[in-house]
Amino acid sequence: MTDQIDTGLAVVILAAGQGTRMRSRLPKVLHPIGGRPLLGHVLHTAAALDPAQLVVVVRHERDAVAAAVAEHAPRATVVDQDDIPGTGRAVQQAVAALGDFQGDVLVLSGDVPLIEPETLTGLLDAHRARAASVTVLSALVADPAGYGRVLRDASGDVERIVEQKDATDHERQVAEINAGVYAFSAAALAGHLAEVTRDNAQQEMYLTDVIALARRAGERVAAAPAPDATTALGVNDRVQLAEAARLLNDRIVRRWQRAGVTIQDPATTWIDADVTLAEDVTVLPGTQILRATAVERGATIGPDTTLVACEVGEDAVIRRADATSAVIGPRANVGPFAYLRPGTYLGAGGKIGTYVETKNSRIGEGSKVPHLSYIGDTEIGVNVNLGAGAITANYDDIDKHRTVIGDEVHSGSHNVFVAPVRIGDGAKTGAGAVIRKDVPPGALALSVAPQRNVEGWVEKNRPGTGAAEAAERARSAQKPGDGTQR
Numbered sequence: 001m002t003d004q005i006d007t008g009l010a011v012v013i014l015a016a017g018q019g020t021r022m023r024s025r026l027p028k029v030l031h032p033i034g035g036r037p038l039l040g041h042v043l044h045t046a047a048a049l050d051p052a053q054l055v056v057v058v059r060h061e062r063d064a065v066a067a068a069v070a071e072h073a074p075r076a077t078v079v080d081q082d083d084i085p086g087t088g089r090a091v092q093q094a095v096a097a098l099g100d101f102q103g104d105v106l107v108l109s110g111d112v113p114l115i116e117p118e119t120l121t122g123l124l125d126a127h128r129a130r131a132a133s134v135t136v137l138s139a140l141v142a143d144p145a146g147y148g149r150v151l152r153d154a155s156g157d158v159e160r161i162v163e164q165k166d167a168t169d170h171e172r173q174v175a176e177i178n179a180g181v182y183a184f185s186a187a188a189l190a191g192h193l194a195e196v197t198r199d200n201a202q203q204e205m206y207l208t209d210v211i212a213l214a215r216r217a218g219e220r221v222a223a224a225p226a227p228d229a230t231t232a233l234g235v236n237d238r239v240q241l242a243e244a245a246r247l248l249n250d251r252i253v254r255r256w257q258r259a260g261v262t263i264q265d266p267a268t269t270w271i272d273a274d275v276t277l278a279e280d281v282t283v284l285p286g287t288q289i290l291r292a293t294a295v296e297r298g299a300t301i302g303p304d305t306t307l308v309a310c311e312v313g314e315d316a317v318i319r320r321a322d323a324t325s326a327v328i329g330p331r332a333n334v335g336p337f338a339y340l341r342p343g344t345y346l347g348a349g350g351k352i353g354t355y356v357e358t359k360n361s362r363i364g365e366g367s368k369v370p371h372l373s374y375i376g377d378t379e380i381g382v383n384v385n386l387g388a389g390a391i392t393a394n395y396d397d398i399d400k401h402r403t404v405i406g407d408e409v410h411s412g413s414h415n416v417f418v419a420p421v422r423i424g425d426g427a428k429t430g431a432g433a434v435i436r437k438d439v440p441p442g443a444l445a446l447s448v449a450p451q452r453n454v455e456g457w458v459e460k461n462r463p464g465t466g467a468a469e470a471a472e473r474a475r476s477a478q479k480p481g482d483g484t485q486r
């Protein structure tokens with residue numbers, strides 16, 4: 001990777017194809033792996049080379065693809081491919097957009113997402129050292145089906161590339177495939193593309209034909225094998241999409257393990273490309289950490305947890321939880337079985353416990369919502385404890401309203417807070433209360449009618465039942481806890 005712009009380098013990324021084999025409404029290059037579209041990975045890799053120009057060729061669903069380009073590489077130029085099909089035509093139109101550029105053109109495929117910058121700089125170095133017209137990145141693979149094959153002559157020099165559909169049975173035995181990644185000298189590329197025809201099985205302009213044309217013109221043509229064949233994986237269908245996602249995840253997991261993160265079960269742990277994890281984070285099995293989630297030192301995530309675009313503070317513990325756009329403070333405790341929806345903020349040392357759903361709510365430092373609750377559009381101060389079954393009734397069928405709970409409030413079990421409502425600092429509420437009116441600081445709020453026991457009701461109204469017999473036995477034995485008022 002270079003720090004300065006490589007003035008002799010232009011990068012072209014091919015992203016105009018439909019991707020028929022995906023059988024999808026979504027253009028192939030926009031299918032995500034690791035939280036980014038396939039094309040997004042290629043754009044990040046290309047940008048890391050600091051090329052003088054970066055061009056992306058689009059056609060199928062061009063607006064959607066162009067929007068992804070703007071998001072992942074704002075400085076890239078988008079070029080529209082016309083109706084003439086094929087990778088050769090795509091590059092031809094990209095080259096026209098490069099103007100009088102005279103350096104090397106690196107061509108990448110939007111559907112080959114695992115290529116790494118180091119592989120590309122290696123390819124460029126080899127290309128420049130040999131002063132070649134074309135250097136193609138190749139790979140030796142166990143199953144070459146579907147790829148173009150690199151054909152070499154008796155002395156081992158590259159002769160041409162043949163596509164799967166045009167290849168003879170004999171040619172299909174070749175295990176060296178074209179990765180769809182190439183370095184060209186700009187002048188030779190433009191010249192030879194003008195000679196490419198559509199005389200082949202798919203009636204497309206093949207970029208790969210440039211290799212044979214350059215060789216026939218007596219120019220230097222080479223293939224540089226990729227150091228790791230898996231990085232050359234091309235995604236044409238959803239089987240390969242899952243393979244690419246798995247390989248990318250393996251790479252990301254290993255990177256974090258080397259950076260000091262304990263990942264107990266890499267096979268069931270999925271971490272997106274944009275996640276950041278600090279040293280001594282522990283990730284337990286069955287966990288997905290997605291989008292730009294950031295986890296601070298010492299936190300434990302999992303088992304069976306999904307975090308999407310969350311911030312997790314130091315030494316927080318999150319078990320069996322599902323959280324999106326939530327901020328979880330240091331030493332806070334979440335789960336098991338918690339659902340944190342967008343806008344949840346949990347202060348330091350706080351707790352969102354078992355079977356608790358939260359949304360657009362701020363829970364202050366040291367405050368706890370431990371069991372069976374729904375907390376929405378709510379502000380909770382510090383050191384609050386809500387009893388089991390707290391419900392904020394935030395929706396009156398027309399509008400959403402806020403509940404504001406002060407500091408050091410303790411609520412009884414099974415309370416409903418009918419918003420808009422405010423509970424003052426230090427207030428307490430009784431079990432089963434339905435809080436419809438504001439509670440002043442330090443008050444005890446009760447809303448449940450005093451209990452009334454109707455003596456002998458069961459024996460009178462349900463004679464002969466098991467309940468009546470049990471009550472009679474209890475009465476004659478005068479057991480304590482027999483329901484008589486004391």
Ligand code: UD1
Binds near residue numbers: 147177205
């Ligand atoms: C291509 C190569 C093949 C190579 C393989 C590597 C050609 C003729 N064949 O085959 O040798 O082994 O990639 O993965 O180049 N695209 C356009 N415009 C088009 C057609 C395609 O921009 O008109 C783009 C696609 O969006 C895709 C890339 O080019 O990103 C490759 O196209 P695809 O149809 O997948 O080519 P393959 O058959 O895989």
Ligand code: CA
Binds near residue numbers: 111234236
């Ligand atoms: Ca392909």
